Amino acid sequence: MQLVGVRGVAKVFANGVKALDGASLDIEAGEFLSVLGPSGCGKSTLLRLIAGLTPASAGTIEWPAGKPDLGFVFQEPTLMPWATALANVELPLKLGGVARSEREARAAEALDHVGLAGFERTWPRELSGGMKMRVSIARALVTRPKLLLMDEPFAALDEITRRRLNTDLLELWQRTRFTAVFVTHSVFESVFLSQRIAVMSTRPGRVLSELAIPAPYPRTEAFGTSAEYAALCRLASAQLSEAMAA
Amino acid sequence: MTARFIAPAVMGLLMLVLWEAIVRLAEIPPYVLPGPVAVARTLVADWGMLAPALGVTLTITLEALAAAVIVGVLLAVLFSLSRWVELSLFPYAIILQVTPIVAIAPLIIAWANDVDLSLLICAWLVAFFPILSNTILGLRSVDHNLLALFELYGAGRWKTLIYLRLPAALPYFLGGLRISGGLALIGAVVAEFVAGTGGNASGLAYRILEAGYQLRIPRMFAALVLISAAGIAIYLLLSLLSHLLLRRWHESAIGPEE
Numbered sequence: 217m218q219l220v221g222v223r224g225v226a227k228v229f230a231n232g233v234k235a236l237d238g239a240s241l242d243i244e245a246g247e248f249l250s251v252l253g254p255s256g257c258g259k260s261t262l263l264r265l266i267a268g269l270t271p272a273s274a275g276t277i278e279w280p281a282g283k284p285d286l287g288f289v290f291q292e293p294t295l296m297p298w299a300t301a302l303a304n305v306e307l308p309l310k311l312g313g314v315a316r317s318e319r320e321a322r323a324a325e326a327l328d329h330v331g332l333a334g335f336e337r338t339w340p341r342e343l344s345g346g347m348k349m350r351v352s353i354a355r356a357l358v359t360r361p362k363l364l365l366m367d368e369p370f371a372a373l374d375e376i377t378r379r380r381l382n383t384d385l386l387e388l389w390q391r392t393r394f395t396a397v398f399v400t401h402s403v404f405e406s407v408f409l410s411q412r413i414a415v416m417s418t419r420p421g422r423v424l425s426e427l428a429i430p431a432p433y434p435r436t437e438a439f440g441t442s443a444e445y446a447a448l449c450r451l452a453s454a455q456l457s458e459a460m461a462a
Numbered sequence: 463m464t465a466r467f468i469a470p471a472v473m474g475l476l477m478l479v480l481w482e483a484i485v486r487l488a489e490i491p492p493y494v495l496p497g498p499v500a501v502a503r504t505l506v507a508d509w510g511m512l513a514p515a516l517g518v519t520l521t522i523t524l525e526a527l528a529a530a531v532i533v534g535v536l537l538a539v540l541f542s543l544s545r546w547v548e549l550s551l552f553p554y555a556i557i558l559q560v561t562p563i564v565a566i567a568p569l570i571i572a573w574a575n576d577v578d579l580s581l582l583i584c585a586w587l588v589a590f591f592p593i594l595s596n597t598i599l600g601l602r603s604v605d606h607n608l609l610a611l612f613e614l615y616g617a618g619r620w621k622t623l624i625y626l627r628l629p630a631a632l633p634y635f636l637g638g639l640r641i642s643g644g645l646a647l648i649g650a651v652v653a654e655f656v657a658g659t660g661g662n663a664s665g666l667a668y669r670i671l672e673a674g675y676q677l678r679i680p681r682m683f684a685a686l687v688l689i690s691a692a693g694i695a696i697y698l699l700l701s702l703l704s705h706l707l708l709r710r711w712h713e714s715a716i717g718p719e720e
Contacts, residue, residue: 269610288614294607297711298629310625311615339711359615 218280219245219363219395220266225275226420227261235261237420239275245362248389248396250406250413251423252452254460258421259399263288263365266397286363287356287394291371293348295340295355301327302336305355312359326354329388346377350384357388363395370405382408383436390433403456407448408440415455417462424459427452496680504680505687512669512681516688519650519665522578523696526585527646531639533586534593542601542627543619559591563649567656581653581665588649589642596638600631633712636704643696651689 220243227236235258243249253259264270266277267288287308295304302323309319324336330350340348349369356364370378386409389396400406406413413427429448431439439445478498484490485497492500505512537555541548567584574580604627612622654667666685673681708715 264610267614269613286614288611290607290611292607294605294611296608296626296629298632299711307611307625308615311612311617311621341711341713341716 217245219243219284221278221280222262222266223276223278225262225265225272225277227258227265227270228273234420236265236272237422239416239422241414241423243363243395243397245281245395246393247412248386248398248410250398250400250410251416252400252403252406252413252456253416253421254418254456255401257416257418259401259416260291260367262416262421263367263397263399267365284362285359286365287359287361289349289352289356289364289366289369291368293340293345293352295348295351297340299340300336301332301338301340301343301351304340304351305358307355308359323354323358326358327351329357329391330354331384344377345373346381349373349381353385353388357392357394360392361394363397366396366398368399368401371400371402378405379440385409386433386435403449403452407445407452408435413452413455415452415459417459424462425455427455493677493679496683500680501683501687505684508681508684512666512685512688515664515666515669515685516692519647519654519667519689520692522581522585522650522654522665523647523692526582526589526650527639527643529582529586530590530593530642530646534590534638534642535597535635537594538597538601538631539623539628541598543623548598555591555594558587563588563652564656567653571653571657577657581650581657584653584656585646585649588652589646592638592641592645593635594638596634596641597631600634601627603634604630633704633708633714636700636707640697640700640704643700644693647689647693647696 220241222239222241222243225236225239226234228234239258239262241251241262251259251262261270265272267286268283269288295301296307299307302320305323305326306319309322314322324333327333327336330353332347332350332354335343335347335351340351343351352369356366370381373381382405385396396410398406398409407429410429413429414423415425415427416422417424427448431444431448482497482499485495485500496504537551541552563584566587567580570583570587571577571580574583608626608630609622612626617625650665651667654665655671658665658668658671666689670682670685673679673685705715
């Protein structure tokens with residue numbers, strides 16, 4: 217079932233920069249899709265357009281089954297420094313008018329799902345970069361959204377932390393089966409995570425090609441070192457080079 | 463930590479000893495420059511007269527500061543909610559700020575027709591601008607992604623204000639408050655001086671004027687010591703308040719290796 221249809225979308229900013237031009241993309245319900253492209257190709261803008269945070273200059277975004285609840289994870293953890301981990305995760309529920317006791321229970325559960333049980337009363341400044349990102353993911357998932365949009369969420373983290381978060385994210389996705397749209401500029405990350413990769417051109421961005429990653433889940437360390445993985449990375453890399461040359 | 467207190471204390475003590483020594487050795491008469499011992503003695507002897515004066519000045523200062531907080535924060539919130547209100551009013555706030563209070567104090571005193579009220583207005587005029595400008599800066603210094611997040615979850619202006627903009631502005635507001643605390647005292651004293659020349663005031667500044675006319679220089683110094691002490695106390699109290707409110711989360715209240 218199709219969840220989102222992006223149809224020939226363009227975005228021109230007030231300063232005249234054309235971020236997107238004729239971008240089209242279908243997103244299936246329940247899939248894990250990566251959007252791969254070079255820096256500044258309009259990937260983030262595409263994500264914001266889908267989220268409804270900014271209007272398109274041309275084209276439409278269709279929701280055949282209606283616009284569902286969605287979660288958004290930014291490149292930075294984007295936590296409120298004056299609130300504990302629990303209060304940060306509670307925020308979407310609080311803004312949605314959920315009663316205090318229920319939202320505390322659900323926020324604690326969401327923290328537990330990202331491996332942060334016991335850190336409810338911790339302040340953001342006391343958490344490491346990876347843990348802050350986990351809080352951010354818990355906050356995005358606390359409303360149990362059908363669609364989770366992630367804008368290079370692990371780009372600022374070190375390699376070891378990123379690997380663990382990738383594995384944990386996949387586990388969460390398999391357990392809860394939200395639709396995941398993961399923006400990245402890393403070929404390796406996109407191949408490891410997703411079922412399908414949409415490759416974008418340089419600015420003004422549009423989706424130039426798509427690549428299916430047929431490997432089964434759960435994907436583990438073993439998949440990350442397999443010949444199949446290496447071959448798929450080569451393929452994705454070639455498509456990315458093509459997209460950048462186009 | 464201890465060096466922070468011992469170093470200035472030793473320095474201050476040395477200066478006082480030096481001051482007393484110079485006054486005694488050069489036999490400077492007290493109506494030119496009283497030594498610290500004479501000032502301390504006067505402070506004790508005149509306490510019955512100076513304490514109520516201190517009370518009057520402090521009352522005006524604190525009332526003015528409270529009014530500055532209320533008006534400053536309300537205006538800042540209003541400005542942040544409406545670009546048009548800000549564009550129309552902010553230049554006048556600046557004009558109020560840059561006009562020397564000594565120059566308009568006589569007018570205010572003549573118009574208000576009530577000494578306490580006019581002093582309050584003067585002190586408030588001096589104190590409110592740092593709170594206004596700092597709070598505006600704080601309300602605007604919100605993480606753009608957090609704003610996007612609030613928009614995503616359908617939070618309206620009010621929820622965004624209460625749960626996001628106001629907490630984000632708190633450190634800036636507290637910075638402004640610390641400046642305004644001192645300024646409210648200065649405003650109160652300056653206004654008392656202006657009002658005092660008309661002979662109808664009872665605060666510390668008026669006592670200084672009065673002592674000056676009577677050539678009671680030690681009393682002038684004693685009153686001056688009280689004003690300084692009041693200013694330092696206000697600053698320390700506001701710093702403590704700021705620390706208590708921010709120690710959990712803001713960089714300014716957290717040591718580098720905590």
